[in-house]
Amino acid sequence: MKLPDGPKNPALLQLIQWIANPLDYLDDCAKRYGDIFTLRLSGFRPFVFINNPQGIQEIFTADAKNFDAGRSNGIVRPLVGDNSLILLDGERHKRERKLLMPPFHGEKVKSYAQLICQITQRVGSQWQVNQPFVARTVMQDITLEVILHTVFGLSEGDRYQQIKPLLASMLDMTGSPLRSSMLFFSFLQKDLGAWSPWGKFLRRKQRIYELLQAEIDERRGHPELNGKDILSLMLSAKDENGQPMTDDQLRDEMMTLLFAGHETTATALAWAFYWIHKLPHIKEKLLQEIDTLGDNPDPMEVYRLPYLTAICQETLRIYPVVFIAFPRMAKSTVEIMGHQFDAGTMLTPCIYLVHHREELYPEPKQFRPERFLEREYSPYEFIPFGGGNRRCLGYALAMLEMKLVIGTILSNYHLALADNKPVIPQRRGLTIAPSNGVPLLMTGRRAAQRTVVFS
Numbered sequence: 001m002k003l004p005d006g007p008k009n010p011a012l013l014q015l016i017q018w019i020a021n022p023l024d025y026l027d028d029c030a031k032r033y034g035d036i037f038t039l040r041l042s043g044f045r046p047f048v049f050i051n052n053p054q055g056i057q058e059i060f061t062a063d064a065k066n067f068d069a070g071r072s073n074g075i076v077r078p079l080v081g082d083n084s085l086i087l088l089d090g091e092r093h094k095r096e097r098k099l100l101m102p103p104f105h106g107e108k109v110k111s112y113a114q115l116i117c118q119i120t121q122r123v124g125s126q127w128q129v130n131q132p133f134v135a136r137t138v139m140q141d142i143t144l145e146v147i148l149h150t151v152f153g154l155s156e157g158d159r160y161q162q163i164k165p166l167l168a169s170m171l172d173m174t175g176s177p178l179r180s181s182m183l184f185f186s187f188l189q190k191d192l193g194a195w196s197p198w199g200k201f202l203r204r205k206q207r208i209y210e211l212l213q214a215e216i217d218e219r220r221g222h223p224e225l226n227g228k229d230i231l232s233l234m235l236s237a238k239d240e241n242g243q244p245m246t247d248d249q250l251r252d253e254m255m256t257l258l259f260a261g262h263e264t265t266a267t268a269l270a271w272a273f274y275w276i277h278k279l280p281h282i283k284e285k286l287l288q289e290i291d292t293l294g295d296n297p298d299p300m301e302v303y304r305l306p307y308l309t310a311i312c313q314e315t316l317r318i319y320p321v322v323f324i325a326f327p328r329m330a331k332s333t334v335e336i337m338g339h340q341f342d343a344g345t346m347l348t349p350c351i352y353l354v355h356h357r358e359e360l361y362p363e364p365k366q367f368r369p370e371r372f373l374e375r376e377y378s379p380y381e382f383i384p385f386g387g388g389n390r391r392c393l394g395y396a397l398a399m400l401e402m403k404l405v406i407g408t409i410l411s412n413y414h415l416a417l418a419d420n421k422p423v424i425p426q427r428r429g430l431t432i433a434p435s436n437g438v439p440l441l442m443t444g445r446r447a448a449q450r451t452v453v454f455s
């Protein structure tokens with residue numbers, strides 16, 4: 001069946017635009033082709049992009065059996081390994097998702113509140129007045145530490161300290177559009193020695209694998225070390241035949257959580273700090289709201305603040321860090337928005353374009369948190385974490401982290417942008433990040449130093 005219209009230029013050019021400047025490219029395509037269009041990116045099957053909430057609802061609410069999403073995520077295989085939840089489909093995906101979900105939801109996720117505030121307070125206490133720092137880097141320190149705790153428990157050991165810089169530097173290897181090309185062009189994925197980009201990437205990954213394997217071996221050898229962390233949970237899980245997870249499966253799921261669980265949140269936080277300090281009226285209003293809680297608020301009170309929540313939502317709306325959901329591959333003929341699609345078609349809910357629809361979000365290029373206080377958006381209109389059976393596993397943790405990190409820092413410090421250069425949304429691997437990472441200055445401490453109280 002004929003695919004919806006889309007750009008006619010050669011697939012290689014389309015891919016280059018997709019890598020170099022994805023948001024402008026998407027805006028252009030939506031202007032020209034409307035709610036549904038096809039991109040042909042060299043080396044990939046055609047992708048049908050859908051930016052209409054009705055179409056997205058049809059995809060997110062369809063029976064999970066109609067689509068495979070893991071199969072279409074091959075691009076992250078070098079980062080997360082073959083056994084990653086992100087690459088699984090069918091029953092195995094369902095089973096592993098069920099296993100990994102509880103630590104990230106409900107009461108359990110709230111138990112990380114104290115940890116998040118403490119890590120943030122410790123990081124902030126190291127700042128010197130007027131000494132610039134890059135928000136993205138600092139936020140990555142915080143979010144990486146949080147996810148390491150949730151995966152490994154409170155093991156503060158040497159191994160844990162070694163994983164931190166290795167993981168950060170491995171992900172930095174896709175830190176710009178040019179470097180992100182490594183993920184899209186398989187011919188660049190050649191190990192030409194320890195100094196070649198791919199060679200470096202593989203060696204760092206191997207070193208992380210060794211550290212993860214050492215942790216698995218230690219836990220298997222000393223079951224008394226097992227606690228309530230995710231590794232312990234996975235170590236005690238059995239499949240339908242009573243078999244435990246293999247070392248490779250454990251390692252890939254740990255890599256997945258470490259990779260998916262901190263970069264995205266760090267980038268979202270860097271964006272939030274950018275907007276709060278770029279637009280003084282927003283900062284003013286937020287501070288007034290935070291101050292209504294008085295000294296030493298409970299973290300859950302901070303979490304529930306409406307304007308803070310709206311700032312986090314608007315941050316994830318305007319430049320959604322993950323700007324497309326996983327492409328869903330139709331397993332048989334499906335109908336979406338009145339179009340028939342053959343088996344094998346890749347249907348891609350476009351988070352960025354839905355978030356920029358004028359009729360839903362008037363003046364969509366303006367940062368205006370109030371829109372989230374004025375109306376409620378459906379789970380097909382506001383979709384920073386995707387939806388359906390692939391909805392982000394860590395959305396509750398990510399929202400908790402965003403609010404508590406912002407709340408803790410703004411209660412205690414005056415910050416300012418370190419320069420006035422325009423910040424451009426730029427590809428960073430598979431995400432959209434602020435081009436300069438957002439340089440900030442701590443200009444002073446707020447009158448009362450607050451600590452968050454835990455009831």
Ligand code: HEM
Pocket residue numbers: 085086087097104256257260261262264265268316320321322324325326327384385386387388389390391392393394395397398
């Ligand atoms: C602001 C931060 C984050 C954003 C914007 C984000 C966004 C997303 C999106 C858009 C998807 C794909 C959903 C779909 O296709 O329907 C996803 C999947 C996923 N995310 Fe997140 N994420 C964030 C933080 C996290 C955190 C903290 C974790 C830690 C557990 C995490 C773990 C995952 C996993 C494991 C998947 C794959 C789920 C599956 O295949 O079933 N993410 N995320």
